[in-house]
Amino acid sequence: xxxxxxxxxxxxxxxxxxxxxxxxxxxxxxxxxxxxxxxxxxxxxxxxxxxxxxxxxxxxxxxxxxxxxxxxxxxxxxxxxxxxxxxxxxxxxxxxxxxxxxxxxxxxxxxxxxxxxxxxxxxxxxxxxxxxxxxxxxxxxxxxxxxxxxxxxxxxxxxxxxxxxxxxxxxxxxxxxxxxxxxxxxxxxxxxxxxxxxxxxxxxxxxxxxxxxxxxxxxxxxxxxxxxxxxxxxxxxxxxxxxxxxxxxxxxxxxxxxxxxxxxxxxxxxxxxxxxxxxxxxxxxxxxxxxxxxxxxxxxxxxxxxxxxxxxxxxxxxxxxxxxxxxxxxxxxxxxxxxxxxxxxxxxxxxxxxxxxxxxxxxxxxxxxxxxxxxxxxxxxxxxxxxxxxxxxxxxxxxxxxxxxxxxxxxxxxxxxxxxxxxxxxxxxxxxxxxxxxxxxxxxxxxxxxxxxxxxxxxxxxxxxxxxxxxxxxxxxxxxxxxxxxxxxxxxxxxxxxxxxxxxxxxxxxxxxxxxxxxxxxxxxxxxxxxxxxxxxxxxxxxxxxxxxxxxxxxxxxxxxxxxxxxxxxxxxxxxxxxxxxxxxxxxxxxxxxxxxxxxxxxxxxxxxxxxxxxxxxxxxxxxxxxxxxxxxxxxxxxxxxxxxxxxxxxxxxxxxxxxxxxxxxxxxxxxxxxxxxxxxxxxxxxxxxxxxxxxxxxxxxxxxxxxxxxxxxxxxxxxxxxxxxxxxxxxxxxxxxxxxx
Numbered sequence: 001x002x003x004x005x006x007x008x009x010x011x012x013x014x015x016x017x018x019x020x021x022x023x024x025x026x027x028x029x030x031x032x033x034x035x036x037x038x039x040x041x042x043x044x045x046x047x048x049x050x051x052x053x054x055x056x057x058x059x060x061x062x063x064x065x066x067x068x069x070x071x072x073x074x075x076x077x078x079x080x081x082x083x084x085x086x087x088x089x090x091x092x093x094x095x096x097x098x099x100x101x102x103x104x105x106x107x108x109x110x111x112x113x114x115x116x117x118x119x120x121x122x123x124x125x126x127x128x129x130x131x132x133x134x135x136x137x138x139x140x141x142x143x144x145x146x147x148x149x150x151x152x153x154x155x156x157x158x159x160x161x162x163x164x165x166x167x168x169x170x171x172x173x174x175x176x177x178x179x180x181x182x183x184x185x186x187x188x189x190x191x192x193x194x195x196x197x198x199x200x201x202x203x204x205x206x207x208x209x210x211x212x213x214x215x216x217x218x219x220x221x222x223x224x225x226x227x228x229x230x231x232x233x234x235x236x237x238x239x240x241x242x243x244x245x246x247x248x249x250x251x252x253x254x255x256x257x258x259x260x261x262x263x264x265x266x267x268x269x270x271x272x273x274x275x276x277x278x279x280x281x282x283x284x285x286x287x288x289x290x291x292x293x294x295x296x297x298x299x300x301x302x303x304x305x306x307x308x309x310x311x312x313x314x315x316x317x318x319x320x321x322x323x324x325x326x327x328x329x330x331x332x333x334x335x336x337x338x339x340x341x342x343x344x345x346x347x348x349x350x351x352x353x354x355x356x357x358x359x360x361x362x363x364x365x366x367x368x369x370x371x372x373x374x375x376x377x378x379x380x381x382x383x384x385x386x387x388x389x390x391x392x393x394x395x396x397x398x399x400x401x402x403x404x405x406x407x408x409x410x411x412x413x414x415x416x417x418x419x420x421x422x423x424x425x426x427x428x429x430x431x432x433x434x435x436x437x438x439x440x441x442x443x444x445x446x447x448x449x450x451x452x453x454x455x456x457x458x459x460x461x462x463x464x465x466x467x468x469x470x471x472x473x474x475x476x477x478x479x480x481x482x483x484x485x486x487x488x489x490x491x492x493x494x495x496x497x498x499x500x501x502x503x504x505x506x507x508x509x510x511x512x513x514x515x516x517x518x519x520x521x522x523x524x525x526x527x528x529x530x531x532x533x534x535x536x537x538x539x540x541x542x543x544x545x546x547x548x549x550x551x552x553x554x555x556x557x558x559x560x561x562x563x564x565x566x567x568x569x570x571x572x573x574x575x576x577x578x579x580x581x582x583x584x585x586x587x588x589x590x591x592x593x594x595x596x597x598x599x600x601x602x603x604x605x606x607x608x609x610x611x612x613x614x615x616x617x618x619x620x621x622x623x624x625x626x627x628x629x630x631x632x633x634x635x636x637x638x639x640x641x642x643x644x645x646x647x648x649x650x651x652x653x654x655x656x657x658x659x660x661x662x663x664x665x666x667x668x669x670x671x672x673x674x675x676x677x678x679x680x681x682x683x684x685x686x687x688x689x690x691x692x693x694x695x696x697x698x699x700x701x702x703x704x705x706x707x708x709x710x711x712x713x714x715x716x717x718x719x720x721x722x723x724x725x726x727x728x729x730x731x732x733x734x735x736x737x738x739x740x741x742x
Contacts, residue, residue: 089608089659090601093404094549099567102559109161109361109391111538113144120147122176125247130172133243140165140537141361147173150335155356157349158337161391162532163508164361166337170302171241174224174275177299179248221293222276224300227321229279229308231257231479232486233506237277237304251275256282259479262289269293280309280317287324295328301352305505306336307525310344322352339532340390340525361391390528390561396535397542398565401573402549405656409611410604411573412441412518412546413449418576419514420468420496427512428496431504431530433519433635435474438498440628441518442472444662445498448614473499504529508536515543519632520554520647522639524561544568550651557646577603608659615662625661632657 116138117127130136139147142160149156150173160166228234238255245251254273256265258281265282270292276283286293303309309318325332334352336345349356392398403411412430419426432438450468469492473485489497490509497503504526512534521527527545534541545565547554555565578599615625633654639647655666 089406089410089605093406093656096402096404096549096570097552099400099402099552099555101555101565101567104559104562104564106562106564107391108394109164110141111161111164111393113139113141115139115144117172120151120172122172123179123247126172126175126179126244129244129246130168133246134168136168140169142166142359143169143172145359145361146170149357149359150333151176153333155334155353156336156359157341157345157353157356158335158359159341160337160339160359160361161393162339162529163393163536165537166339167237167240167304167506167508170226170304170335170337171237171244174300174302175241175244175248175251178223178251178274220272220274220297221295222273222298224275224302225295225298225321225325226275226277226300226302226304227280227283227309227318228277228304229311229314229505230502230507231259231279231482232473232503233305234277234279235483235486236507241275241277245275253277256286257479258282259482262286266290266292280314280321284317284320287320295325298325298329298332300333300335301325302335302337303348304337306348307338307340307342307345308505308529310342310348315344318348340528342525390524390563392528392531392563393535393538393541395538395540396531397540398531398545398563399543399568400545400547400555400565401568401570402547402552403570405548405653406659407570407574407604408518408546408548408660409662410607411570412516413445413607413611414576414604415516415544415573416445416468416496417449417580418573420494422576422579425494425511426514427492427494427509428514428516429503429509429512429533430496430498430516430518431521432498432500434631435476435500436628436631437519437635438472438474438500439476440624440661442470442498443624444611444614445470445496448610469495471495471497473497473503475500475502501526501530503533507533509533511539512536513541515541517543517545519635520545520547520551522643524558524563527558527563551646553646554643557643571597571600574600574604577607611662612664616664622663625663626667629658629661629663629667632661 117130117136142158142164146156146158146166146169150170158166158169160169226237228237234255234257238253241253245253251274252272253275254268254277256276256278258279260282262285265286269286269290303318334354334356336349336353338345401411416428416430419428430441432441445468450470471485471489473482473489477485485497486507489495493511497509501521503509515531515534517527517530521530531541531543534543558565615621633649633652636647636652637649658666
């Protein structure tokens with residue numbers, strides 16, 4: 001009985017082993033279970049991605065970045081996106097509100113006047129230079145109003161739209177008056193310089209000896225002083241006056257600005273400069289340290305972009321300059337010019353102008369004082385800004401787009417791809433709020449957009465090769481590099497310039513077609529000057545303002561100053577990505593020519609993944625992104641009080657904002673070093689304010705997966721427990737409200 005039972009057990013065990021052997025040697029055509037197939041196909045891809053991520057972190061951030069190196073090869077000749085954790089750009093975003101724009105009538109100016117320069121009674125050589133060198137025959141409206149008044153010797157307060165020719169409006173009277181002086185510019189003997197030269201004999205066969213001669217210098221000093229806010233504007237003004245002075249070689253212009261050697265500038269001052277163009281800070285430096293600079297014979301004092309000079313903190317410097325000039329020269333002609341006039345300019349006009357003539361150019365519908373459009377009149381400076389509105393070129397098209405924070409970077413990149421690669425003869429300027437933002441986006445676009453497109457187009461035809469050229473300009477660059485970039489962008493017919501507001505005032509950059517304001521300006525006046533870099537002297541141009549949904553009310557703030565903007569949809573900008581297969585993703589069951597919202601979102605996600613792969617390719621690039629994010633928050637906290645209800649740090653979702661810098665999560669240690677340096681100077685904080693800050697930080701320091709729209713329930717919990725949110729307070733950049741340095 002026991003033997004029979006044992007035999008049955010052995011037989012059953014044999015059948016079980018046979019079944020196991022059959023499964024082990026199963027034919028490869030039979031499909032394994034679904035769960036095992038999923039695990040088998042996922043593991044190799046995950047391993048490959050991890051190995052490549054480690055190699056990327058060990059590499060140098062300055063090497064050329066190629067996103068295709070991080071993609072996974074499936075073995076059938078196709079590639080898939082890397083198996084890394086990337087969040088969706090189109091989930092948990094705040095709703096984009098309907099933009100209710102009030103219809104306003106913009107202030108218009110007539111740019112050109114029918115009169116020619118011959119009617120002004122100028123010197124024939126000066127008229128010939130204007131016609132042949134500057135290639136101008138008819139005057140603009142502001143030149144027609146200003147030049148006769150300034151030739152009469154009157155003080156003036158000139159207000160006209162950007163790109164209307166205000167620079168020539170004061171340079172032509174200056175040159176005309178200096179060349180008409182009865183006593184030419186005097187020369188004085190320099191006792192310290194004796195030069196020797198050899199002379200030939202009478203028959204010119206041999207040297208007969210040496211003769212000494214004395215060097216004579218111009219001792220009159222400057223007759224005209226022009227103050228400008230930026231170095232680039234100083235160089236541009238110097239180039240303009242040099243062209244006007246070609247027939248009058250005895251009048252010498254000169255420029256003083258930061259970044260140059262003081263020794264060479266002192267040598268130029270010693271030789272004599274009759275028309276001096278300078279930035280306020282450098283001129284104050286020479287007034288205090290250079291003995292041979294004086295203003296005894298000065299006849300003109302001109303402040304170009306007067307309101308910007310005061311905005312940049314030069315008010316003390318301007319006071320020092322005015323005191324130095326007044327101490328040596330009581331009688332002179334003073335001119336203040338700008339497209340926008342602020343309260344500071346009116347205070348300066350009260351101090352420096354004597355019975356000024358206010359010159360403004362408006363169309364007939366806005367000029368109620370004189371139906372013939374003659375608006376040069378003796379008024380108080382406060383009346384110049386009575387309208388509270390700004391003149392905008394009629395050939396300028398203004399646009400605004402509302403973009404959630406997570407999509408700002410890909411939206412800007414898509415727009416630049418369209419203008420720099422898919423369209424011809426486009427010249428774009430992009431404005432940022434700080435130098436760190438310019439540097440970060442410049443290197444990011446250089447290493448991703450430009451290099452990635454070149455890698456993708458290597459197998460394409462020559463005509464399909466991208467032509468993206470990025471330049472940068474900001475105040476932290478050395479002067480030689482700033483000058484080179486300014487000249488290169490001025491001469492080129494295409495290109496993309498990333499800059500701060502250092503390029504927002506007075507610069508005449510030819511053929512600029514688009515102005516993009518990635519960071520909203522701090523005032524409507526600054527908005528006017530930014531968009532004024534295009535549509536100059538009657539040419540056509542366009543502008544685009546990028547706002548977050550919480551900033552939509554800024555459009556009403558612009559409308560209060562009679563600035564009318566048309567809305568552009570974000571989807572229309574992102575749809576540009578469907579016109580180029582460079583960022584085409586691999587999706588299952590996708591038709592070959594299907595283009596719709598899902599395809600647009602897929603390509604935008606691929607583009608965002610390219611940015612994130614570069615940012616997280618090394619510790620250095622991650623550090624750059626964090627510094628740029630910190631600079632953005634600082635600038636956001638520095639908006640003026642009247643705009644705090646629109647631009648406030650409490651309305652920022654830090655996780656979503658971090659996404660626009662290529663960071664996959666909101667960093668929590670942005671400003672540890674800064675807080676340590678300031679720790680000794682900090683007073684004991686108020687407990688109630690500290691708790692409120694902890695409550696706020698518990699709301700903003702969240703992952704970008706959250707929507708940012710929840711109620712403040714989690715903040716109350718953090719308020720009771722304390723601890724961690726208070727430690728985050730010491731490392732948060734939200735308390736740093738220092739403005740950016742242009």
